[in-house]
Every structure is written in structure tokens, then in C-alpha cells.
Amino acid sequence: MDKKRTDKEKISATKEDMQTDTRREFIRTAGLALIGTVFGSRIVFADKMPAGLIPVAFTDHPTGFEIPGKHAGLVVLNDKPWNAETPPHLLNDPITPAHKFFVRNNGLVPENINRNNWTLTLEGESVEKPVTFTLSDLKATFKPYTYQLVLECGGNGRSEFNPPAKGNQWSVGAVGCAAWTGVRLKDVLEHVGVKPDAVYIGYYGKDLHLSRDPNKVVISRGVPMHKAMEEESLIAWSMNGEDLPLANGYPLRLVFGGWPASTSGKWLYKIAVRNKVHDGPKMTGTAYRVPCNPVAPGQKVADEDMCIIEGMPVKSLITYPKTGAIIGAERLLKVNGHAWAGDLSVAEMHISIDFGSTWQKCTLGPPANRLAWQQWKAEVKFPERGYYEVWARATDSRGRAQPMVVPGWNPKGYLNNACHRIAVKVK
Amino acid sequence: MAKRSYTQKEHELLSKASRLFNRAAFIGVLIGLSLAMRWAPVSWFKKPELADRPVLDAMAADTLVIDGIHVSSGLIADDRFNIIKANCMACHSGKLISQNRATREGWKEMITWMQKTQGLWDLGENEVPILDYLSEHYAPQVAGRRSALKNIEWYELEQ
Structure with a gap:
């Protein structure tokens, strides 16, 4: 890169960019006026705002952007288009509440839906x-x-x-x-x-x-x-x-x-x-x-x-406790989560606290209906104090289990069903 | 076709009607304005208050750089950042860049894909600095089949 370029040249965007930027500035300014008038002096980004009323310009960059109607704990990967995932500990409900349901959009959310x-x-x-x-x-x-x-x-x-x-x-x-x-x-x-x-x-x-x-x-x-x-x-x-x-x-x-x-x-x-x-x-x-x-x-x-890709592979999550738990001298921990298996059902669920040397069978519930995820739970006893990881592994009705390592590489990065794990420390 | 000329009388009538119409329109506008003043939200006539700050902050954040990082996009704000902003972030969030890693060849493939399918323009002379920026700051890191757990926030679990 030629360091001698002037600032003006550095920002030598094409004509289209300039037009887009001008348009965005306009939308932003107009949007501010609009929000000020429609909502008086109070601006609420979250669920109180009627869905779809946020001008797209506002979803461009705000720091700590949250998707309207969604839990603040969702991790926003992308604010244009909206893409956000739910940390596992927020997925503990058997039925995922709407505000905790992940968002994966390829384009912009439609405006003016009637x-x-x-x-x-x-x-x-x-x-x-x-x-x-x-x-x-x-x-x-x-x-x-x-x-x-x-x-x-x-x-x-x-x-x-x-x-x-x-x-x-x-x-x-x-x-x-x-x-x-x-x-x-x-x-x-x-x-x-x-x-x-x-x-x-x-x-x-x-x-x-x-x-x-x-x-x-x-x-x-x-x-x-x-x-x-x-x-x-x-x-x-x-x-x-x-x-x-x-x-x-x-x-x-x-x-x-x-x-x-x-x-x-x-x-x-x-x-x-x-x-x-x-x-x-x-x-x-x-x-x-x-x-x-x-x-x-x-x-x-x-x-x-x-x-x-058709049916998704077998997979599971530890939704309780949240990773990073420090527990006391009782050395006992209750863990639970969900398991699912694409078109199939989950036959068995195991956890390991020794990186797969030994596996402990979990209690596994039936699905509410075909293609629903299943709830599992277990109680772990840790042998001594120290750092542990709890690894979870589901096995589907055809005997295929989750791999502990990342499975077959593919160019677009799909179908990673490797075991989920959480970190635990025993004092 | 020859233009028809108005008689003197027609002319007077026309201009009278036009004056009347103008006056009525003017009065109409005045009434409209006064009604608007009466019913319009107060916020039309004053500057945004403190409570409007989230939006103002959000706008200010667009240019905010802390420790060399453009805060709202998470991108490294070096001397090529404005080119990135102008060419990439008109369509998608900067977060789509900052969360990805690729070689120079990989980034070039993504640009070609966007040009072929997503309406990205020819980057012209900007392509070289854009690829320099991406391949220097967002290159692949060596990782095995499974990385150690990172960024663990430890907390005391009440059971």
C-alpha cells in the first residue's frame, strides 16, 4: 500500500458507493426524525418497539446491537443481515421461547408486512x-x-x-x-x-x-x-x-x-x-x-x-450449568440438556468428565413428538479438585454417535456435530 | 393552429378568478399550519433530548475507534479501513468480515463470488489494498481438530 496517498484518494470510493453512503446518511437523518416523532422522546429498541418499524439504517452499526424482540444474551454475529445465536445456557427450556430462538437471515427482513x-x-x-x-x-x-x-x-x-x-x-x-x-x-x-x-x-x-x-x-x-x-x-x-x-x-x-x-x-x-x-x-x-x-x-x-444436505446429524447440548461453573467440596454436579438427531430419534446419551476415557449413561426422555429434541440429565461426581470438562455425546437410533473431534471437513463448513463441552472447576 | 386570443373581459375575469384562488390557497395553508402547530408532537420543534441518546450514540459509534479497533464493526482501523468501509459495508455488516479468516486467495474468491452473485462492483484500484488489509489482519490461524475451551467466565455455582 502506497503510504503517500492522500486521504482523499484513500477514500476513493466508486460513484455507486458515494451514492449509497449519501442515501444512507439521508435514511439515517430521516430515520432519527421519524423515531423522535413517532415515539416522542423515548426510544426503546427491544420488544416494546413494534416489529418492523426500525429503519434499516439503524440496524447498520449501533454498538451492542440487539435484534428487536430477541433476548439481549443472544450473540449477534452479523447485524446486516441479522444473524444471532443463542448461548447454550439460554437454551435450557424444553420448548425454546421465541425471544431466545436463533436468527439466521440471508437478506433483509421485509418491511411493511400486512x-x-x-x-x-x-x-x-x-x-x-x-x-x-x-x-x-x-x-x-x-x-x-x-x-x-x-x-x-x-x-x-x-x-x-x-x-x-x-x-x-x-x-x-x-x-x-x-x-x-x-x-x-x-x-x-x-x-x-x-x-x-x-x-x-x-x-x-x-x-x-x-x-x-x-x-x-x-x-x-x-x-x-x-x-x-x-x-x-x-x-x-x-x-x-x-x-x-x-x-x-x-x-x-x-x-x-x-x-x-x-x-x-x-x-x-x-x-x-x-x-x-x-x-x-x-x-x-x-x-x-x-x-x-x-x-x-x-x-x-x-x-x-x-x-x-438432507437430514442433520445427531447432536446434543449441555444447557445447564453454564460453562465456567465453580463448585464446592461436595464435588457433585447436576447437568442436563437436549439431544436431537435429524430425521431420527436419539437412542442414548452419555457424558464424560475424563475426555472420553469413560462415559456415564444419562437419563434420556422421549421426544414430545417425532422430530422434537429430547431432554437428558445426569449427576456427576468429581473424584478430586481441579479443572474438568464435561463432554456430552448423543447416539442416534441407528447407532451413530457424535464425534469428539470436528468431523469431516467440507468447503462451506456444514454439519459440525462434535460433542459439546463445558468447563467446570472443583474447589 | 392559430392561438386564440382572449377578449379584454375574459382576461379580467380570468385574472380575478386566479387572484381569488391564490388567496383561498394561502388562507388554506395558514389554517393547515396552525392546526399542525397545535397537534404536532412537541418533539418536532426541539432538538433530540438526552433520552434520544441511544440513537445519537449509535451514530457516533459509527466513527468510534478504541485501541485501533472500529468499535461497531470490530474491524481493525488502519489506514485502509475507509476503503473497506466504502466497498464492503454498504451491503453487509463489518462483523461478517471480522469473524472470518482466509488466505489472500480465499478472500479473493469471496470477492469474486460477491461480484458474480451478489451485485458487488469491480473494485478497480481498490482491490489490492482491500486484499492486503484482509489477508494481513484476517489470515487463518493454526488450529487442530479441536481447540481448548477459550474465554471461560468463571462463576460460583449455587446448587
């Missing part, structure tokens, strides 16, 4: 005839169902891959299990009429591309017909008995438990029934794909050798 004129259209090569429903049509025509379903970001755990994979560096908290209410996608597809050649469904949502180009689709993924036709696959409008949070897809979204959460399209307004594997943005290339055959860390993989 659920009264929100519609969902089913179309594509493999529907008999395109049909459009209003939200009340959906509720009136089909029977509602509620299921507790795990949603986990495909890239949860990405931060541990080496060489590093690009993207949001999730640690372990891009996961949650809420009670979702909606209609079965299957019922809607059967009502509309699906041709025998149907292969895949693809969703379209109202989120806005980061470039703010309204014609650019942010993300449009989906699932094969067999997953779409499962009883637990929902078109949902409610989370834990309330409207969906804005950041989690209000007013309508798909929910496919146990699959990468990116298949569960948010701000849903269109479902295309395709006669081939859906080819929307983030379905193709390397997005949400892993090498079809294992590769060495850092190896280049051609697009055609990458396969779409």
Missing part, C-alpha cells in the same frame, strides 16, 4: 393448477396441527472448521426447538393437486436482497416430495402459541424439522412444485452442500461433486 392481505400461491410445473390462498383461507380450509420441531442452521458449528470456512462463524447455538402451529404442507399439496412427476418443492419469501434490488431472490430452497409429504412438515403461522417473530418469518413460514433450517422458508408467499430438483438461489453450486465423498481438509471440490 398479514391481512398476505397470500400464499402454489404453482410450478407439477401442480394441476396454480392456487392462491389468503392466510384466513389457509386457516379455514385445513386442519391446524402443532408440533415441537428442531430447526438447526446447516452451518451451526462452522467456527471450528480448519481451514476456516467462509460465512457466519456459528458456534453451537444456531438451534432451537419451538412448538409450531400451522397446516400440513401435505394437506395443501393434496388439495391443490400435484402431478405424478413432482420431485421437489421450492419456496419463495419476501425478504429483500442485501443490494436492496427488489428483483433479486435472496434464497429459495426446498425439500424433495417425500419430506414435503411428512405429517410434521408445516406451513406455520405461529410459534409457541403466538404470531411468528418478525425475524423468524412473520407472518408465514415453512417448518421442516431435522433438516437444515434454510429449507424452512420464511416470509413465505410462494411454493413452486417442481418436476426436478429445485434450482433457486442457494440450492445450487456449493450452498448447503457437502462433498458427496469425503475430502481432505482444504481440498478443492468441484460443484458437481457436492451433494445437497
Whole structure:
């Protein structure tokens, strides 16, 4: 870098940048006036602010940015677009509360949502005839169902891959299990009429591309017909008995438990029934794909050798206690958490306090329904004082257990289901 | 087509109507303004108060640098930071940069991907300083198959 450059040259942004910056300054100034007038002198960023009213300019940079309606303890990885994960100790509830549910957005949250004129259209090569429903049509025509379903970001755990994979560096908290209410996608597809050649469904949502180009689709993924036709696959409008949070897809979204959460399209307004594997943005290339055959860390993989991720692998979390616990001379510790296994269930749960030399079996509860996470608990007795780590390992119904090391490297850093662990000190 | 000329009488009528209209419009605006003054929130007419500070602070924070770190993005604020800000942070948060690590080649691939699919412009002469900045400050660190637990906040657990 030439140190002799003048400041002016250093900031020699292109014309487009200058325009963007000017526009942003304008939005910011206008936004300040707007907030001042609408809310008088008091500004509340959190849940008291009507969802969606925060001008996007305000989400740009504020220090200690919090996502509206979300718990202040969530770790914001990215404030444009909104991406935040939940530290494990905040995930202790069997049903994850809305304000603790992680946020993974690829684009900007849609503005000016009016659920009264929100519609969902089913179309594509493999529907008999395109049909459009209003939200009340959906509720009136089909029977509602509620299921507790795990949603986990495909890239949860990405931060541990080496060489590093690009993207949001999730640690372990891009996961949650809420009670979702909606209609079965299957019922809607059967009502509309699906041709025998149907292969895949693809969703379209109202989120806005980061470039703010309204014609650019942010993300449009989906699932094969067999997953779409499962009883637990929902078109949902409610989370834990309330409207969906804005950041989690209000007013309508798909929910496919146990699959990468990116298949569960948010701000849903269109479902295309395709006669081939859906080819929307983030379905193709390397997005949400892993090498079809294992590769060495850092190896280049051609697009055609990458396969779409379907069910997520077995995984578990220690949600109590929070890591860093110092306990006294009684040397006893109660630990508990959740375990889940993609399309399967969890068969066994173990913990180790000696880095895997010995494993102790935990008490494991059944799932509330298929694809819900399961609660486990155990009591540990530490042999003497010192530094320990409690490691948790779940085993799925087909006998596959979580690895203690980071599993197979892949270019985009998906599917890290390595054991979760917490640090404990005995005085 | 020839332009039709107004008669003297028509002209007078027209200008009278126009004066009347102007006067009515002026009175209308006055009434409107006085109603606005009466009903508008007080905050329209005064500077932001102390309670507005979160927003003001947030705006100030955009330029705040502590210990060489641009506070709100977490990015290293060296002499190339403004180029990064102008070219990268118009679209996405600086946090997307500061949380990632890659070689120069890796960063170049990300830029190419953004240009191909996300509408990023040609960086022109800025590409070299941008790649210098990224590969110097955000290079991969050596890590094994599993790192030691870091940043543990110890606390006494009441049981």
C-alpha cells in the first residue's frame, strides 16, 4: 500500500458507493426524525418497539446491537443481515421461547408486512393448477396441527472448521426447538393437486436482497416430495402459541424439522412444485452442500461433486450449568440438556468428565413428538479438585454417535456435530 | 393552429378568478399550519433530548475507534479501513468480515463470488489494498481438530 496517498484518494470510493453512503446518511437523518416523532422522546429498541418499524439504517452499526424482540444474551454475529445465536445456557427450556430462538437471515427482513392481505400461491410445473390462498383461507380450509420441531442452521458449528470456512462463524447455538402451529404442507399439496412427476418443492419469501434490488431472490430452497409429504412438515403461522417473530418469518413460514433450517422458508408467499430438483438461489453450486465423498481438509471440490444436505446429524447440548461453573467440596454436579438427531430419534446419551476415557449413561426422555429434541440429565461426581470438562455425546437410533473431534471437513463448513463441552472447576 | 386570443373581459375575469384562488390557497395553508402547530408532537420543534441518546450514540459509534479497533464493526482501523468501509459495508455488516479468516486467495474468491452473485462492483484500484488489509489482519490461524475451551467466565455455582 502506497503510504503517500492522500486521504482523499484513500477514500476513493466508486460513484455507486458515494451514492449509497449519501442515501444512507439521508435514511439515517430521516430515520432519527421519524423515531423522535413517532415515539416522542423515548426510544426503546427491544420488544416494546413494534416489529418492523426500525429503519434499516439503524440496524447498520449501533454498538451492542440487539435484534428487536430477541433476548439481549443472544450473540449477534452479523447485524446486516441479522444473524444471532443463542448461548447454550439460554437454551435450557424444553420448548425454546421465541425471544431466545436463533436468527439466521440471508437478506433483509421485509418491511411493511400486512398479514391481512398476505397470500400464499402454489404453482410450478407439477401442480394441476396454480392456487392462491389468503392466510384466513389457509386457516379455514385445513386442519391446524402443532408440533415441537428442531430447526438447526446447516452451518451451526462452522467456527471450528480448519481451514476456516467462509460465512457466519456459528458456534453451537444456531438451534432451537419451538412448538409450531400451522397446516400440513401435505394437506395443501393434496388439495391443490400435484402431478405424478413432482420431485421437489421450492419456496419463495419476501425478504429483500442485501443490494436492496427488489428483483433479486435472496434464497429459495426446498425439500424433495417425500419430506414435503411428512405429517410434521408445516406451513406455520405461529410459534409457541403466538404470531411468528418478525425475524423468524412473520407472518408465514415453512417448518421442516431435522433438516437444515434454510429449507424452512420464511416470509413465505410462494411454493413452486417442481418436476426436478429445485434450482433457486442457494440450492445450487456449493450452498448447503457437502462433498458427496469425503475430502481432505482444504481440498478443492468441484460443484458437481457436492451433494445437497438432507437430514442433520445427531447432536446434543449441555444447557445447564453454564460453562465456567465453580463448585464446592461436595464435588457433585447436576447437568442436563437436549439431544436431537435429524430425521431420527436419539437412542442414548452419555457424558464424560475424563475426555472420553469413560462415559456415564444419562437419563434420556422421549421426544414430545417425532422430530422434537429430547431432554437428558445426569449427576456427576468429581473424584478430586481441579479443572474438568464435561463432554456430552448423543447416539442416534441407528447407532451413530457424535464425534469428539470436528468431523469431516467440507468447503462451506456444514454439519459440525462434535460433542459439546463445558468447563467446570472443583474447589 | 392559430392561438386564440382572449377578449379584454375574459382576461379580467380570468385574472380575478386566479387572484381569488391564490388567496383561498394561502388562507388554506395558514389554517393547515396552525392546526399542525397545535397537534404536532412537541418533539418536532426541539432538538433530540438526552433520552434520544441511544440513537445519537449509535451514530457516533459509527466513527468510534478504541485501541485501533472500529468499535461497531470490530474491524481493525488502519489506514485502509475507509476503503473497506466504502466497498464492503454498504451491503453487509463489518462483523461478517471480522469473524472470518482466509488466505489472500480465499478472500479473493469471496470477492469474486460477491461480484458474480451478489451485485458487488469491480473494485478497480481498490482491490489490492482491500486484499492486503484482509489477508494481513484476517489470515487463518493454526488450529487442530479441536481447540481448548477459550474465554471461560468463571462463576460460583449455587446448587
